[in-house]
Amino acid sequence: MKTSIATVCLSGSLAEKLHAAAGAGFDGVEIFEPDLIAAPESPEEIRALAERLGLTLDLYQPMRDVEGVDESAFRDVLRRAEAKFSIMRRLGIDVVLCCSNVGTATIDDDGVSASQLRRLGELAQGYGIRIAFEALAWGRFVDDYRRAWRIVQLADHPAVGVCLDSFHILSRGHDPAAIEQIPGDKIFFLQLADAPALSMDVLSWSRHHRLFPGEGSFDLTAFLAHVVRAGYAGPVSLEVFNDTFRQTAVAQTAVHARRSLRWLEDAVARSLGAEAPVGYAELPSTGSPRSVDFVEIKAEDTSSIEELLATVGFTPRGKHRTKPVTLWTAGEARVVLNEQHARGLSPHLAAIGFAVSDAVALTARAGELGTPFAYRRTYAGEQDLAGAVAPDGTEIFWSSADGGAEPAWAGEFEHGASLRESPIVAVDHVSLGQPWQVIDEAILFFSSVLELPTASSTEVASPLGLVQSRVIQSPDGSIRIPLNVSPPILAGRPAALPQHVAFACDDIVALARAARSRGLEPLRIPQNYYDDLAARFDLDPELLGTLRELDLVYDRDADGEYLHFYTATVGDLFFEFVERSGCYDGFGAGNAPVRLSAQRAGSRAADIVRA
Known part of the structure; x- marks a missing residue:
């Protein structure tokens, strides 16, 4: 062609x-x-x-x-x-x-x-x-x-x-x-x-x-x-x-x-x-990724994230044998904390790893699409993860899934604790803030390189304007990536629209209670929200009381229910914990304005304390 x-x-x-x-x-x-x-x-x-x-x-x-x-x-x-x-x-x-x-x-x-x-x-x-x-x-x-x-x-x-x-x-x-x-x-x-x-x-x-x-x-x-x-x-x-x-x-x-x-x-x-005429060639195809293999958080000092992960029940699985990198896991959710080449950086989401059916074919596909590759130094005996750089700078890695309980690269971490049981089962979704000028390129990157189509698009009200959100999602729902573009007034202020990782849970109430007992301070939800929730949904009074007590937020549609809570923002990142029931496939979009307002209130309060 x-x-x-x-x-x-x-x-x-x-x-x-x-x-x-x-x-x-x-x-x-x-x-x-x-x-x-x-x-x-x-x-x-x-x-x-x-x-x-x-x-x-x-x-x-x-x-x-x-x-x-x-x-x-x-x-x-x-x-x-x-x-x-x-x-x-x-x-x-x-x-x-x-x-x-x-x-x-x-x-x-x-x-x-x-x-x-x-x-x-x-x-x-x-x-x-x-x-x-x-x-x-x-x-x-x-x-x-x-x-x-x-x-x-x-x-x-x-x-x-x-x-x-x-x-x-x-x-x-x-x-x-x-x-x-x-x-x-x-x-x-x-x-x-x-x-x-x-x-x-x-x-x-x-x-x-x-x-x-x-x-x-x-x-x-x-x-x-x-x-x-x-x-x-x-x-x-x-x-x-x-x-x-x-x-x-x-x-x-x-x-x-x-x-x-x-x-x-x-x-x-x-x-x-x-x-097809001569000159029209197919790309190598592996289909959409199977699952999120890991998320990587990078900072000069990751101790604040370590403390947060410990309070919600993640297990420290050890330090990498050659790099200043640690691994934390809960269920099939894996969080890599990276302090390498991170001087002056506050905690932020630096990379996402995916398990794919054929890593070699995906690498060939990315190359034919002119994708810039991510580089990580790998030593003898370590798994060489292929990767690319997304338009917003996030590094995307992939490795072939072999059906094992843990990927091969996890064996490179040593002297960790034994994995403890947790209500956390996997990564539910990863939300990426996008600069306004790359959102269209990002849509094409995920659809062309990773074969992840756009599933939905919406706008969410924030205290400083509308946030545009486009959701990239695999057909089976195993991969969900909301791409969010902040209002122009927030341009150049990445912390104003932080990234976040959401973890799927099978008992969010138990998780929230256990995390609080270990010292977690969740994002505080205003009481007005629960008054409105009582008006919108005919909820059992005991459930409504539990939601108030634990700062849980709630959504429901014809397909099922969605309970979730948020942590406070650390650096440019926060965590969300979610429990889906039935076939609920959304993200609680109606709760996002409340979360954004609560985050802004928390940020302004922190600024006052520092002043």
């Missing part, structure tokens, strides 16, 4: 964009005209740079309002076109994108549009250039690719074909199946973009909220399959207008974009099976 990306997707100068696209592994680029206009380099210099980088220049765009105009206006179209064609020849580009007219004075007559495209094609042919006509979703009259194709058929010129853009087609709800009726050699160019499901005017949606494939709600796998079946063999290009991507580091965004196309290539290859 030949890949391309529009320079409008990336930040920086045109030269910087070309370097980033080449570095990420793209085969070519579309030149967005404003990028060329602002560039200090001549068209010849841009062409030479692309050649040195191994990039083809695949498309020049856009030319606007070229059809459906009166004769006087069309003479100006030809004048503009001739100037553009001259520049394209200097660049060595042979396809130009021409958008359907959006002007109010447009003539609604397919014959007029076809005649003018034919004349434009005749001019273009003299320069060795082809016209790719695109139906804009907000075109004055031509806003449907099927009508654009009818006009191209009427134009009946070898230099006039169509450009298909997934956003313009899918945002309007048009059925892409008719793409297969267009001869592949008349599809002159293909542009792809995903997008979230939004209710807003299509122009604003397009200009600010497009996403890379795999990050939105469009079925791009089916869309591209239609294009492939039509016989299109040209570049598969990304054209993504997004305010965030135009601000983030150009090299990182380019890698992110290339990963999205590799993920899509795999999805289309699997969808088409034997029909």
Whole structure:
């Protein structure tokens, strides 16, 4: 699959964009005209740079309002076109994108549009250039690719074909199946973009909220399959207008974009099976991880976390034989405390380990997706865990599950206590705070590398604004990872939206009582919450009294119940303990605003004490 990306997707100068696209592994680029206009380099210099980088220049765009105009206006179209064609020849580009007219004075007559495209094609042919006509979703009259194709058929010129853009087609709800009726050699160019499901005017949606494939709600796998079946063999290009991507580091965004196309290539290859054309290759696949193998907390001094783990019943299983790292376990929940290379760091969640069916295949998959690998020094006789760095900086490790009671790496910890019984059985979920600029990349990272799809999305009120939460979850529910984006006012203050690890329990009341007897001070829940709880749910008075006494919070839906409590925040981290009954699959989202307010109150009280 030949890949391309529009320079409008990336930040920086045109030269910087070309370097980033080449570095990420793209085969070519579309030149967005404003990028060329602002560039200090001549068209010849841009062409030479692309050649040195191994990039083809695949498309020049856009030319606007070229059809459906009166004769006087069309003479100006030809004048503009001739100037553009001259520049394209200097660049060595042979396809130009021409958008359907959006002007109010447009003539609604397919014959007029076809005649003018034919004349434009005749001019273009003299320069060795082809016209790719695109139906804009907000075109004055031509806003449907099927009508654009009818006009191209009427134009009946070898230099006039169509450009298909997934956003313009899918945002309007048009059925892409008719793409297969267009001869592949008349599809002159293909542009792809995903997008979230939004209710807003299509122009604003397009200009600010497009996403890379795999990050939105469009079925791009089916869309591209239609294009492939039509016989299109040209570049598969990304054209993504997004305010965030135009601000983030150009090299990182380019890698992110290339990963999205590799993920899509795999999805289309699997969808088409034997029909998949040469060049569409599947990725190695292991399926979603089986379970959370461990969570790692890193700090210069982890003693505060050790004390907290001891109060809730974790067992210290010893110190690593070569590193300043300790292991604590309860049931199948394993917490690694790491003080290596942690000078000046307060406690925070540094890594998550997963048990997978085939670690070697997952490593190969991550490599093909251009994922940055995590590095840990490993000595002779120690298990070498493969890993990658998630967009937020969290390290993700994996190892093959062998069905044993404990993973092999746990044997590297020595002189620990015997495992004691505990109501804690496993890790229930891991909640990661995300910088606003990486949330879309994080969604793609988990879905493409780890094959963990997005299960739900919600917004939670905090004292300082809305927290957006997107849940990554394996089909069987064994892996749950809420990704939370804090309000802009909290940007740069990671402790304001701390990470947390939730542990599943089989008797949360017993756990809460035992932890208190060992000195645990849980997060205090206001009494107003329990008054409201009594009004919302018809709870047994004895249960309600227990909830009040132990600072437990409660939720219920048609599938089951959810009891949980929180610890105070230590550094940038807190723990949650949960008990699910029935088939409850949520996270007690209605309780999150109470928790966030209680955490903020605790943080402000601590600030006053320190002052």
